[in-house]
Every structure is written in structure tokens, then in C-alpha cells.
Amino acid sequence: MDGCDVLIVGGGPAGSTCAWRLRDSGLEVRIVDKEAFPRDKVCGGWVTPAVFTTLGVSPEEYRQGRVMQPVSRFLTSILGGPAFETTYPETVSYGVWRREFDDFLLRRSGARVDESCSIRSMKRSNGAWLVNGELQCRVLVGAGGHFCPVARHLGSRPSMERAVTAQEAEWEMDPVTAHACSVRGNTPELYFSPDLHGYGWCFRKSLRLNVGYGHLAQESVCHQVEEFRTYLETRRCIGAVLPARFRGHAYLLRTTSARPLASDGALLVGDAAGLAFPSSGEGILPAIESGLLAAEAILAAKGDYRASRLAAYATALEQRLGPREPSRLTRAAEALPHPVFRALVTRLMRNRGFVNNHLLSQWFLHQNREAMVLTG
Numbered sequence: 411m412d413g414c415d416v417l418i419v420g421g422g423p424a425g426s427t428c429a430w431r432l433r434d435s436g437l438e439v440r441i442v443d444k445e446a447f448p449r450d451k452v453c454g455g456w457v458t459p460a461v462f463t464t465l466g467v468s469p470e471e472y473r474q475g476r477v478m479q480p481v482s483r484f485l486t487s488i489l490g491g492p493a494f495e496t497t498y499p500e501t502v503s504y505g506v507w508r509r510e511f512d513d514f515l516l517r518r519s520g521a522r523v524d525e526s527c528s529i530r531s532m533k534r535s536n537g538a539w540l541v542n543g544e545l546q547c548r549v550l551v552g553a554g555g556h557f558c559p560v561a562r563h564l565g566s567r568p569s570m571e572r573a574v575t576a577q578e579a580e581w582e583m584d585p586v587t588a589h590a591c592s593v594r595g596n597t598p599e600l601y602f603s604p605d606l607h608g609y610g611w612c613f614r615k616s617l618r619l620n621v622g623y624g625h626l627a628q629e630s631v632c633h634q635v636e637e638f639r640t641y642l643e644t645r646r647c648i649g650a651v652l653p654a655r656f657r658g659h660a661y662l663l664r665t666t667s668a669r670p671l672a673s674d675g676a677l678l679v680g681d682a683a684g685l686a687f688p689s690s691g692e693g694i695l696p697a698i699e700s701g702l703l704a705a706e707a708i709l710a711a712k713g714d715y716r717a718s719r720l721a722a723y724a725t726a727l728e729q730r731l732g733p734r735e736p737s738r739l740t741r742a743a744e745a746l747p748h749p750v751f752r753a754l755v756t757r758l759m760r761n762r763g764f765v766n767n768h769l770l771s772q773w774f775l776h777q778n779r780e781a782m783v784l785t786g
């Protein structure tokens with residue numbers, strides 16, 4: 411029977427980073443993904459410099475032959491309200507194309523990769539897993555995104571969860587359209603809903619334009635996407651024709667996810683665990699950090715992969731990403747009557763100090779948070 415020590419289900423940033431960390435461990439690590447890479451991923455492709463620091467990759471090295479847009483400004487507003495610009499003296503973010511970014515990380519992971527291979531079943535007996543009835547492993551890492559089959563096996567029920575739903579389109583503009591397009595590469599545009607539960611964005615990366623909208627709410631995001639499209643076409647006039655269809659996906663914020671993180675012989679990482687930052691919806695950095703911490707837990711377990719040994723992963727993740735429940739500030743905001751909260755947000759969003767110091771510097775750019783660097 412075919413087998414390995416660690417089987418990682420999903421070759422996105424969480425799975426490939428976990429494999430990369432285990433590359434010289436002596437463990438046989440294998441990644442399976444239902445897609446063939448390079449593959450597209452519904453995503454804005456906005457990352458902070460901490461992503462590259464944590465991956466141990468220099469932005470200069472990564473940019474060779476790939477889409478890589480440095481960002482030093484933001485344009486922010488409540489949708490339909492006055493917008494203003496915040497300028498930084500240095501690069502505070504980058505724009506990547508997920509098709510390239512994920513392929514780069516997967517190829518450098520050093521693991522054997524089985525592409526176009528969907529995981530359909532898993533069964534545990536005698537301290538090992540049997541996957542798809544033919545592949546045996548001792549540890550299973552669920553890195554298959556929001557609908558990860560390992561997460562489902564451990565009890566997640568995506569239809570019952572309060573997820574962020576988001577839609578986007580990314581395409582390459584022809585040179586004439588690119589010239590006419592008013593969205594600037596170094597200045598992502600963020601358009602917030604008056605309850606701060608969602609925002610739309612226009613993010614240009616050289617000739618590529620990414621436009622999308624995401625929100626945390628019970629109802630579907632389609633209505634907000636339509637409203638945002640209409641705003642861009644009739645009032646913002648970005649100078650580029652939006653594609654007829656946006657592609658959608660869902661994922662969980664750390665504060666709304668109750669998914670298990672570790673079980674006997676299994677760990678969940680990235681979107682499979684539901685880890686995105688609540689204030690911005692950023693999911694790539696927590697996916698990468700969780701991949702590294704899962705690898706650390708596997709190494710520390712030294713072959714004893716019972717839940718009690720792997721529980722250290724959940725503790726490490728909590729220390730790094732904070733507790734799962736909403737912050738006191740969020741709870742206080744949610745307790746306010748809706749119209750009062752909206753009026754407060756509208757006022758705050760006109761205040762440069764709030765937008766610069768809280769919304770952008772803290773909530774989006776984590777400027778008070780050190781990048782995670784593992785030694786050894």
C-alpha cells in the first residue's frame with residue numbers, strides 16, 4: 411500500500427508552507443491537491459511584507475518574472491462618501507497574482523505533490539489514516555480551504571457557519587484600457603459598508619486589475635456586489651469594463667470559527683481551520699503562520715501523534731493569533747443600536763486619525779505586530 415508520514419490535503423499557502431517547514435525533517439511528506447498547478451484562486455492577492463518575512467523569501471527574489479505590485483498608499487471611503495488618501499514613506503503591502511504565488515510556494519516546498527487528485531474519504535484505524543482507500547499516513551494535515559474534506563471529517567459544517575462571502579474578478583487589461591484606467595497600482599482603493607461588515611476593493615497590479623467585494627453577514631453578497639459594480643461604473647468611473655461575472659468563495663474569520671484545530675493524528679491549517687483576521691479578512695498570512703506552527707507541532711510530537719500531543723498547536727495558534735472570541739470593542743459596537751453605529755462609523759471614516767492609525771495601520775497593516783520568524 412502507498413504511504414507517507416505526513417499527508418497534506420491542499421497545496422495552497424497553508425499546506426505548502428507546512429510542507430516546506432518539514433522539508434529536512436526526515437519525515438516523508440506528501441501534498442495532494444484536486445487541482446493541477448498553477449491554478450487560479452479567488453482572492454485579491456493583497457499581502458503585507460510580513461508574509462515574505464515569514465516565508466523567508468525576499469520580495470526582490472519573488473518579483474523576478476512575476477506580478478508583484480508594491481503599495482505605498484491607500485484610498486479609503488465609505489461607499490459613496492468622500493474618499494481620502496493615506497501615503498506611507500515606504501512599501502507597506504504588495505499585490506501578487508495567486509496563480510503564480512501559490513505555484514511558487516508549492517514548487518519550493520520540496521514535497522512530493524500529487525496534483526489533480528481529490529480527497530474523497532478518510533478512515534482512521536490503529537493510529538494511522540487510510541485516505542481514498544489506498545493511501546496510508548500517520549498525520550493528516552487539512553489544508554483544503556473552507557470546504558476541506560479533513561475539516562468536514564472532524565465535524566465542520568460549512569452551511570451552519572457564519573462565513574465571510576466574497577466575490578471578485580481579476581483580469582489583464584489591454585494596454586489602451588490600462589492607460590485609461592484611473593486605478594493606480596500603488597494605491598489600492600477600499601470602499602467600506604456603513605456597518606464595517608464588508609468592503610469593496612479595486613486593486614491594480616501593473617496590467618492586472620482585481621475588483622471585488624466581501625462581507626460578513628447572513629445574507630448573500632450578490633446584492634452588495636451589484637451595488638458596488640454600479641458605483642464603480644456610474645460614479646467612480648474607473649475606465650475599465652468590469653467582467654460580466656465575478657467569482658465567489660467563502661471563508662471564516664478567526665473570531666467566528668469554532669472548527670477544531672487538532673485531533674488524533676490530524677491538524678487543520680489556514681481556511682480549513684477558519685483563521686482569517688477579523689478586522690480585514692486577510693487570510694494568507696494566518697494561513698502561512700498556521701502552516702508553520704502545525705509543522706512545529708508535528709516535529710515536537712516526535713512520532714506520537716495523539717490529540718494530547720498535537721494540542722500544543724492550538725495553544726501556539728492562540729498565542730500568535732489571539733483568542734477566538736470577538737474583541738471587547740467588537741462586542742461593544744454590536745451592542746449599539748444599528749443606526750447609532752452606522753452614524754458613528756460614518757463620522758469615524760471622515761476622521762483621518764482614525765483611518766490612518768486604526769483602520770489602516772492596525773487593522774490592515776498590523777504595524778504593531780512583529781512578523782513570525784522561526785529559528786532552526
Ligand SMILES: Cc1cc2nc3c(=O)[nH]c(=O)nc-3n(C[C@H](O)[C@H](O)[C@H](O)COP(=O)(O)OP(=O)(O)OC[C@H]3O[C@@H](n4cnc5c(N)ncnc54)[C@H](O)[C@@H]3O)c2cc1C
Pocket residue numbers: 419420421422423424425442443444445451452453454455456457527528529530553554555556557558559576577578622624658659660661679680681682686691692693694695697
Ligand atoms: C474574494 C476573496 C478575496 C480575498 N482576498 C484576500 C487578500 O487580498 N489577501 C489575503 O490575505 N486573503 C484574501 N482572501 C482570503 C485568502 O484567499 C484565504 O484565506 C487563503 O487562500 C487561505 O489559504 P489556504 O492555503 O488555507 O487555502 P486555499 O488557498 O483555498 O487552498 C486550498 C487548496 O486545497 C485544495 N483542495 C480543496 N479541496 C480538496 C480536496 N477534496 N482534495 C484535494 N485538494 C483539495 C484546493 O484545490 C486548494 O488548492 C480572500 C478570499 C476571497 C474569497
